[in-house]
Amino acid sequence: MTRLTESHPEGLERGHERAEARRGFLHALPAYLYLVVFFALPLVIVFVFSFASRSRTGKPVLADWNLESYQRLFEPVVAQIILRSLWLAVLNTVLCLLIGYPFAYWLATRRSAARRAVLLVLVLIPFWSNFLVRTYAWRVLLGEHGFVTEVGRALGLWDKLLFTQPAVFLGLLYGYLPFMVLPLYAALERMDWSLVEAARDLYASGLTAFRRVTLPLSKPGIIAGSILVFVPSLGAYVTPDILGGAKTTLIGNYVVRQFGAARNWPFGAALSFVILVAMLVATIVYFRTEARTL
Amino acid sequence: MSRRAGTSKNADRVLSLHGLVVFAFLYVPIGLLVFFSFSDSASLNVWGGWSLRWYRRMFDNGPLLTSIRNSVVVALVSTVVSTVLGTAAAIALERYRRWLGKRTFDALLYLPVIIPDVTMGVMLLMWFTTIGWRLSLTTIILSHIAFNISFVAIVVRARLAGLDPALEEAAMDLYADRWRAFRRVTLPLIAPGIAGGALLALTLSLDDVVITSLVQGPGSTTLPVFVFGLIKRQVTPEINAVSTVMLVASIVLVFGSLAFQRRKSDSVQ
Numbered sequence: 418m419t420r421l422t423e424s425h426p427e428g429l430e431r432g433h434e435r436a437e438a439r440r441g442f443l444h445a446l447p448a449y450l451y452l453v454v455f456f457a458l459p460l461v462i463v464f465v466f467s468f469a470s471r472s473r474t475g476k477p478v479l480a481d482w483n484l485e486s487y488q489r490l491f492e493p494v495v496a497q498i499i500l501r502s503l504w505l506a507v508l509n510t511v512l513c514l515l516i517g518y519p520f521a522y523w524l525a526t527r528r529s530a531a532r533r534a535v536l537l538v539l540v541l542i543p544f545w546s547n548f549l550v551r552t553y554a555w556r557v558l559l560g561e562h563g564f565v566t567e568v569g570r571a572l573g574l575w576d577k578l579l580f581t582q583p584a585v586f587l588g589l590l591y592g593y594l595p596f597m598v599l600p601l602y603a604a605l606e607r608m609d610w611s612l613v614e615a616a617r618d619l620y621a622s623g624l625t626a627f628r629r630v631t632l633p634l635s636k637p638g639i640i641a642g643s644i645l646v647f648v649p650s651l652g653a654y655v656t657p658d659i660l661g662g663a664k665t666t667l668i669g670n671y672v673v674r675q676f677g678a679a680r681n682w683p684f685g686a687a688l689s690f691v692i693l694v695a696m697l698v699a700t701i702v703y704f705r706t707e708a709r710t711l
Numbered sequence: 712m713s714r715r716a717g718t719s720k721n722a723d724r725v726l727s728l729h730g731l732v733v734f735a736f737l738y739v740p741i742g743l744l745v746f747f748s749f750s751d752s753a754s755l756n757v758w759g760g761w762s763l764r765w766y767r768r769m770f771d772n773g774p775l776l777t778s779i780r781n782s783v784v785v786a787l788v789s790t791v792v793s794t795v796l797g798t799a800a801a802i803a804l805e806r807y808r809r810w811l812g813k814r815t816f817d818a819l820l821y822l823p824v825i826i827p828d829v830t831m832g833v834m835l836l837m838w839f840t841t842i843g844w845r846l847s848l849t850t851i852i853l854s855h856i857a858f859n860i861s862f863v864a865i866v867v868r869a870r871l872a873g874l875d876p877a878l879e880e881a882a883m884d885l886y887a888d889r890w891r892a893f894r895r896v897t898l899p900l901i902a903p904g905i906a907g908g909a910l911l912a913l914t915l916s917l918d919d920v921v922i923t924s925l926v927q928g929p930g931s932t933t934l935p936v937f938v939f940g941l942i943k944r945q946v947t948p949e950i951n952a953v954s955t956v957m958l959v960a961s962i963v964l965v966f967g968s969l970a971f972q973r974r975k976s977d978s979v980q
Binding site for chain 1: 719722723726727729730733734736737738740741743744747754755756757795796797799800802803804806807808809810811812813816819820822823825826827828829830832833834835836837838841853854856857860861864914917918920921924925935938939942943946950951954957958961962964965968969
């Protein structure tokens, strides 16, 4: 290649560049077309449907465009579901961080590399395990005569938790904790620990060294983990459906209900868009914070 | 050594205790679930002696076996297609500097990863209905490919980014044509990345409940969706047996991916 361009300058160079551009485009083309047809267009359709109306039988009608579905978001029942979902997602993210950070720190500070590897595998197993199965495990524990129920009764602290909000919350915490731990572990493992040592040598206390060195350096892990927990918690469907009851409906279940029993597609579309916007806001915040730390 | 620089002995003790409690939190629930799948009792909380009766019952359950077959078909087809498309996309993004619509494609590729399942499922359901496509096993496969392409592309791209493009160029300087340079030099080097991406796609496909339950047609249920329905009706030790089988499958996949990762670090060094 180099030899060719030396003997025939400019013209061939440009031709070569154009051929390269064409090749790059052709490599991406199948995936590009696929994502346009099965992702981008469906996204547009949801947006269009959210302004549509529906017939008496519940069929969506692409006429009489209106904002009714979006107005319904402010009805007390609906607003309550949205706020409850946001609250649970935030609470879950914060708790996963509070529990996950010291845990990841502990994993990353084990001295022997072999031991760290074994502990990492022990975190990876629940991370890769089927989410439904892991949620089901709690259905049994929290149910009548379940282990957690019996312990609570013996201590006189709580009764059967199944189908209550605390049960949904426990399920979310259990389900998404590994999603927080892994990025935190990756950040702490990669970190240059001699920096902490340097801070200590300069008479920083253990706490100060942590606050001024370790914490800022592990920030990318904190942000990545928070996104990985927040987004699926906000859209949670399986957990509230298995562990929750009528009073713990979250936005994920509520959306799906619009496509089943409730038969209100335009409203379901508007609700999906709310989730989408919340997710986009969270990711934009993520990328902006990321850019600032780099 | 330096690893514990910031932590005093007492703090480390507290951290260790916390670590053990978290591990217990992660493992006791699934441990009990597996344990009771071997119990002879119909109760999920009272031990009735060792027995394989729930596993036998599982293998006599026709609809369950059909759903397993559906799951395997969906997972394999969607993994193969998304691995091919995702790998090509990763090469386009990582190896070719400028081409028409590259930045748009880059953004489009990341969206399916961060979008919540419910939204993705609703989008696809509306789309299939709008274009008049009858819901069936095919619509499930098409949907799984849609979310898997991105995951494969991200994993393969990370692998490609760590490779020196000079290797492929050197092969071409030695008169290997483009295809041979790719097949003999680049492909073997990114193979662990492709395998890792494929395993991830396989896992995601085998785990999906939400999207599948929205785009499935009559009689085309996959295993997780079928089990989801069972759990909502009534919990029985048979579900524990199915769950145990699913957990074993996950663990096999974890060790598979770890084996590939080890090969990855070997070949980089």
